[in-house]
Amino acid sequence: MKNFEETKFAQFMASPAGRITRIVAGAGLIVLGATQKTTKAKASLLAVATIPLSAGAFDFCLLSTLFKGPFWGHQIRSAKSKLMGVH
Numbered sequence: 001m002k003n004f005e006e007t008k009f010a011q012f013m014a015s016p017a018g019r020i021t022r023i024v025a026g027a028g029l030i031v032l033g034a035t036q037k038t039t040k041a042k043a044s045l046l047a048v049a050t051i052p053l054s055a056g057a058f059d060f061c062l063l064s065t066l067f068k069g070p071f072w073g074h075q076i077r078s079a080k081s082k083l084m085g086v087h
Helices: 008-014 016-034 039-058 062-066 073-084
Strands: none
Touching (some): 008 016, 008 073, 016 039
């Protein structure tokens, strides 16, 4: 069985495209939160939005840690290099 950091999903999320995807998702949640009528809904969405936005901006992956993988994106990317024999 593959380690999480060796999966295509993890490699995508650690790539520039994956980071941009997380930033856009976080920004979308901020916009959605800003349009909510109730304070509770706004606050909830804005709080949740900080997770993918921060993860993309600061290059970390919370999902990876849930699956016992590395926290930082560069560690996930280095796993791919090791698999390919590139040092």
